[in-house]
Amino acid sequence: MPKTLYQKLWDAHVVHQEDPSSPALLFIDRHLIHEVTSPQAFTGLAERGIPLRRPDLTIATVDHSIPTLVGRSFPLKDAQAQAQIEALEANVKAQGIRYYGPDSGHQGIVHVIGPELGFTLPGQTIVCGDSHTATHGAFGSLAFGIGTSEIEHVFATQCLLQYPSKTMAINIHGALPEGVTAKDLILAIIAKLGMDAGTGYVLEFRGEAIRALSMEGRMTVCNMAIEAGARAGMIAPDETTFAYLKDKPLAPRGQAWEEAVAYWKTLATDEGASFDAVVELDATTLQPMVTYGTNPGLACGINENVPSPEAPPSHTQASDLADALDYMGLTAHQPMKGLPIDVVFIGSCTNSRLEDLEAAARVAKGRKVSPNVRALVVAGSQVVKEQAEVLGLDVIFKDAGFEWREPGCSMCIAMNGDAIEVGQYCASTSNRNFKGRQGKGGRSVLVSPAMAAAAAIHGKLVDVREVQKEAIHA
Amino acid sequence: MPKPITHISSRCVPLNKDNVDTDQIIAARFLKVTSRKGLGEHAFSDFRYMEDGSPNLDFVLNQPQYAHARILVAGHNFGCGSSREHAPWALVDYGFEAIIATSFADIFKNNALKNGLLVIELPEAVVSRLRRDCDANPALRVDVDVEAQTVVIENQAEQHFEIGAFWKKCLMQGLDQVGYTLSFADQIKAYEDQRPAFA
Numbered sequence: 001m002p003k004t005l006y007q008k009l010w011d012a013h014v015v016h017q018e019d020p021s022s023p024a025l026l027f028i029d030r031h032l033i034h035e036v037t038s039p040q041a042f043t044g045l046a047e048r049g050i051p052l053r054r055p056d057l058t059i060a061t062v063d064h065s066i067p068t069l070v071g072r073s074f075p076l077k078d079a080q081a082q083a084q085i086e087a088l089e090a091n092v093k094a095q096g097i098r099y100y101g102p103d104s105g106h107q108g109i110v111h112v113i114g115p116e117l118g119f120t121l122p123g124q125t126i127v128c129g130d131s132h133t134a135t136h137g138a139f140g141s142l143a144f145g146i147g148t149s150e151i152e153h154v155f156a157t158q159c160l161l162q163y164p165s166k167t168m169a170i171n172i173h174g175a176l177p178e179g180v181t182a183k184d185l186i187l188a189i190i191a192k193l194g195m196d197a198g199t200g201y202v203l204e205f206r207g208e209a210i211r212a213l214s215m216e217g218r219m220t221v222c223n224m225a226i227e228a229g230a231r232a233g234m235i236a237p238d239e240t241t242f243a244y245l246k247d248k249p250l251a252p253r254g255q256a257w258e259e260a261v262a263y264w265k266t267l268a269t270d271e272g273a274s275f276d277a278v279v280e281l282d283a284t285t286l287q288p289m290v291t292y293g294t295n296p297g298l299a300c301g302i303n304e305n306v307p308s309p310e311a312p313p314s315h316t317q318a319s320d321l322a323d324a325l326d327y328m329g330l331t332a333h334q335p336m337k338g339l340p341i342d343v344v345f346i347g348s349c350t351n352s353r354l355e356d357l358e359a360a361a362r363v364a365k366g367r368k369v370s371p372n373v374r375a376l377v378v379a380g381s382q383v384v385k386e387q388a389e390v391l392g393l394d395v396i397f398k399d400a401g402f403e404w405r406e407p408g409c410s411m412c413i414a415m416n417g418d419a420i421e422v423g424q425y426c427a428s429t430s431n432r433n434f435k436g437r438q439g440k441g442g443r444s445v446l447v448s449p450a451m452a453a454a455a456a457i458h459g460k461l462v463d464v465r466e467v468q469k470e471a472i473h474a
Numbered sequence: 475m476p477k478p479i480t481h482i483s484s485r486c487v488p489l490n491k492d493n494v495d496t497d498q499i500i501a502a503r504f505l506k507v508t509s510r511k512g513l514g515e516h517a518f519s520d521f522r523y524m525e526d527g528s529p530n531l532d533f534v535l536n537q538p539q540y541a542h543a544r545i546l547v548a549g550h551n552f553g554c555g556s557s558r559e560h561a562p563w564a565l566v567d568y569g570f571e572a573i574i575a576t577s578f579a580d581i582f583k584n585n586a587l588k589n590g591l592l593v594i595e596l597p598e599a600v601v602s603r604l605r606r607d608c609d610a611n612p613a614l615r616v617d618v619d620v621e622a623q624t625v626v627i628e629n630q631a632e633q634h635f636e637i638g639a640f641w642k643k644c645l646m647q648g649l650d651q652v653g654y655t656l657s658f659a660d661q662i663k664a665y666e667d668q669r670p671a672f673a
């Protein structure tokens with residue numbers, strides 16, 4: 001019987017199932033951990049008095065609460081953050097887990113470093129105590145976020161108890177127009193579906209526009225599968241995937257590489273395989289996207305107006321839209337273009353890879369950040385930061401008046417002191433515009449890196465394609 | 475390991491919101507902890523407290539008629555967003571034993587059940603009526619029977635809810651899932667032995 005990519009991965013990882021009503025025991029190939037969601041799992045493991053089963057299949061880094069100010073030094077001023085990082089360092093040492101800490105040259109956001117190390121590979125089950133683990137699905141793996149009890153479960157058993165998900169094909173037809181990016185595409189998908197249409201599903205992104213994306217772009221798309229409610233998003237591996245992974249530090253080599261690629265080529269969804277749900281979207285009509293509300297499903301094109309609670313998107317109730325607009329300080333029918341911006345954040349596991357920084361730098365080059373704007377660029381990892389510096393992107397950003405930071409989650413989650421203030425508008429390349437997410441009372445507008453950079457230069461939301469043609473054509 | 479639960483009998487707090495995300499349940503600034511305990515005081519912090527830290531009396535959790543209620547009644551898509559288990563830890567630490575909603579986000583549902591926090595999905599009409607009834611009569615009692623999978627709202631017809639057989643067993647027996655899985659150590663070992671070299 002023809003199978004979907006998801007079914008192939010599921011079948012390949014079932015270790016055991018006691019009876020049909022019981023969850024399957026699914027083997028976990030890769031486990032990524034960070035300082036915020038792991039300490040209680042290590043404590044639980046210690047209370048059981050058993051060892052971590054597969055330290056060789058686990059890696060650790062620090063990203064959420066670590067400061068991103070240049071010249072960060074330890075111990076941190078924030079005693080709680082320091083304690084969390086110390087706990088992680090002690091735990092990984094005791095359990096023999098590979099640790100990519102601040103001195104490693106590989107520290108960064110967990111979803112950025114997994115792929116760039118070649119730890120993330122196609123055909124694998126990948127988990128992390130973080131909902132944006134969906135990112136790794138870009139490689140054709142089954143990757144999903146887990147809670148701390150499940151982290152402890154993986155520590156102890158290298159398995160998880162799971163029921164199969166339903167499958168949803170998201171077929172993207174045609175090519176993305178010039179100046180419209182992976183971020184705009186995923187925001188358009190979520191705007192169409194709403195923030196919970198994917199609950200209970202694994203999404204497979206398919207079609208011409210997806211095939212044309214780089215691995216960076218694919219990661220941006222899968223990263224936000226969770227924002228449509230889906231625990232995992234995935235894209236079948238192809239030559240783009242293999243070319244990205246070849247010679248990455250932890251990727252297989254020699255004979256093992258050949259065998260791996262041969263296997264990975266078998267993973268694509270079979271012709272005729274059926275999905276539980278299918279969504280079709282035309283890429284050719286898309287434009288750069290912005291969010292106007294307090295969840296990622298409340299998004300529209302930059303050239304569109306804020307909807308009215310009298311005619312909300314089909315997935316949202318009038319009262320929820322009214323509440324969101326009230327929080328955002330926006331009124332129905334107001335154009336999004338021209339909205340004044342106070343803060344610009346370019347970073348996060350959605351958009352902090354080299355390609356993202358290059359797109360932003362093309363817009364920023366030779367220009368100045370508006371005097372009313374505070375703008376930050378936070379590379380996703382030390383590797384990305386170094387690559388960007390080799391290309392001189394840091395100089396472009398700094399000359400323009402952007403802050404050039406050390407890697408971490410930073411203002412995506414506002415745990416480390418990088419936060420926006422009450423009432424401020426932030427054009428952000430991150431993935432969540434929830435109330436208070438980037439700082440209590442702050443208002444987030446989710447955009448692509450090029451759109452964020454353009455907002456920084458102009459001090460307001462603009463259509464990057466209109467104001468900076470040369471940057472788009474570069 | 476959560477303690478076994480079989481029955482809950484309590485008044486309810488109506489939370490008239492859809493899409494309550496885990497950032498609202500427990501804001502990220504409270505995640506810099508290394509223990510599971512004591513998060514209850516930060517649950518719904520941005521709604522519960524004013525700028526100066528005093529309680530916001532407009533917020534339902536601060537209203538005395540709902541004090542000690544152990545069931546929260548919300549809207550749909552409760553617990554969306556981040557995978558932080560701090561959200562159910564905070565709710566449990568606050569004193570909740572069950573959440574009734576029309577739907578829950580996947581990761582939250584798992585996390586809640588792992589902590590013995592019962593998540594009950596009921597139809598939209600039932601849930602919105604329950605919220606209205608609790609608004610009008612805060613003393614309204616709701617009885618949950620896990621074994622029978624029923625919710626009885628005082629003076630109303632009994633409602634059935636779904637919970638997988640495995641989860642039911644876990645909740646009622648306080649089953650340790652790690653211990654359960656370790657009972658299949660031989661199967662895990664056999665699986666590991668046949669994994670390809672590149673995996």
Ligand code: SF4
Pocket residue numbers: 063064109110111130132348349350408409412413430431
């Ligand atoms: S960058 Fe933001 S979304 Fe990504 S892992 Fe960090 S906090 Fe989570």
